[in-house]
Amino acid sequence: MNPIRRALVTGLSGQDGALLAARLLGAGVDVVGTHRPGSDARGWRLRELGIDGDARLRAVALDPRDGDACARLVADVQPDALFHCAGQSRVADSFRDPRESAEANGTSTLHLLEAVRTRAPAAHFVLAASAEIFGAPQAAPQDESTPLAARSPYGLSKLYAHAAVGAWRASYGLRASSAILFNHESELRDEAFVTRKLSRAVARIALGRERDVALGNLDARRDFGYAPDYVAAMAAIAARADGADFVLATGQAASIRDFAGAAFAAAGIALDWSGDGLDEVGVERGSGQVRVRVDAAFFRPVDAPLLVGDAAKARRELGFTPSVDLAGLARRMVEADLARERVASI
Numbered sequence: 001m002n003p004i005r006r007a008l009v010t011g012l013s014g015q016d017g018a019l020l021a022a023r024l025l026g027a028g029v030d031v032v033g034t035h036r037p038g039s040d041a042r043g044w045r046l047r048e049l050g051i052d053g054d055a056r057l058r059a060v061a062l063d064p065r066d067g068d069a070c071a072r073l074v075a076d077v078q079p080d081a082l083f084h085c086a087g088q089s090r091v092a093d094s095f096r097d098p099r100e101s102a103e104a105n106g107t108s109t110l111h112l113l114e115a116v117r118t119r120a121p122a123a124h125f126v127l128a129a130s131a132e133i134f135g136a137p138q139a140a141p142q143d144e145s146t147p148l149a150a151r152s153p154y155g156l157s158k159l160y161a162h163a164a165v166g167a168w169r170a171s172y173g174l175r176a177s178s179a180i181l182f183n184h185e186s187e188l189r190d191e192a193f194v195t196r197k198l199s200r201a202v203a204r205i206a207l208g209r210e211r212d213v214a215l216g217n218l219d220a221r222r223d224f225g226y227a228p229d230y231v232a233a234m235a236a237i238a239a240r241a242d243g244a245d246f247v248l249a250t251g252q253a254a255s256i257r258d259f260a261g262a263a264f265a266a267a268g269i270a271l272d273w274s275g276d277g278l279d280e281v282g283v284e285r286g287s288g289q290v291r292v293r294v295d296a297a298f299f300r301p302v303d304a305p306l307l308v309g310d311a312a313k314a315r316r317e318l319g320f321t322p323s324v325d326l327a328g329l330a331r332r333m334v335e336a337d338l339a340r341e342r343v344a345s346i
């Protein structure tokens with residue numbers, strides 16, 4: 001194990017960057033976190049985590065698409081570990097702006113790998129990669145040896161980043177690792193993602209502020225884990241002497257319909273499902289009120305039917321253990337949104 005004293009975290013204000021910063025600060029690590037120029041340096045997540053005023057946390061502006069700026073920052077910070085969490089993370093958006101995904105996720109990784117290679121070659125580079133690199137895989141569950149066949153522009157950009165990590169490790173002996181993250185959710189998830197869209201909508205419906213929520217593909221099955229477990233595993237990866245790839249996942253698949261059911265149940269609302277395809281609805285048992293509608297606007301041109309991971313290697317080598325099941329995840333997220341909604345109404 002290599003002690004980490006100073007870490008550089010890109011994407012400080014995002015879910016993973018914020019959770020990672022909190023975890024590292026809690027372990028006595030000094031953290032420099034980056035945010036996009038012009039964006040809020042610290043943001044609501046750091047405030048909710050109670051670390052926005054931490055003296056050992058420094059926030060700096062960085063556009064990782066600027067290779068010179070990456071090199072200057074890495075030379076200045078001299079991190080023991082660099083966690084690359086910044087980027088374009090919304091798969092749906094990537095279909096509308098594929099070039100932005102390629103640059104924000106692909107080119108940025110190249111720049112940061114080069115920055116580490118040339119300015120801080122002893123640092124451990126840890127990439128937040130994604131299950132989307134598997135595309136629509138033939139086999140389930142997916143592990144580190146599953147063939148890569150990304151389909152979405154987002155998946156392609158992460159495939160490039162993931163492959164670059166492997167190439168820099170093999171070519172230059174860099175301590176570079178790729179954490180292949182399956183869907184990982186938390187109270188700090190962005191509202192663009194289906195779990196948080198649901199938890200917020202459920203909270204507002206339970207408080208009588210909205211009547212229903214419109215969703216897309218309810219049949220897609222994903223492997224939903226709890227994000228704090230995943231950033232803990234990323235920190236454990238950085239402490240290893242050598243770079244490697246690790247799938248981080250729970251091994252349990254749930255459909256979007258399942259998650260919606262769990263989220264409504266967390267607010268005491270039981271849903272029954274009726275209809276099919278675009279006609280399907282989720283109806284509140286007892287009242288008969290429609291709570292979930294299906295809207296074609298939320299479907300994607302390509303959507304993997306099933307992504308579920310096998311994290312045996314991470315369990316074995318990192319001691320990775322998912323700590324929250326689907327019902328627990330939905331409950332935490334709905335409770336956090338109920339609390340936020342109640343504060344908002346005061």
Ligand SMILES: C[C@H]1O[C@H](OP(=O)(O)OP(=O)(O)OC[C@H]2O[C@@H](n3cnc4c(=O)[nH]c(N)nc43)[C@H](O)[C@@H]2O)[C@@H](O)[C@@H](O)C1=O
Pocket residue numbers: 088089090091092129130131132181182183184192193194195197214215216217218220221222256298299300303304
């Ligand atoms: C591993 C991967 O995980 C995440 O990407 P994602 O899986 O695209 O996440 P999501 O929450 O946007 O979609 C999950 C599923 O839910 C379906 N779905 C149905 N109805 C709605 C809907 O209304 N909104 C959204 N967003 N999705 C919907 C949608 O079609 C898809 O099948 C990111 O962390 C990403 O960065 C990452 O790396």
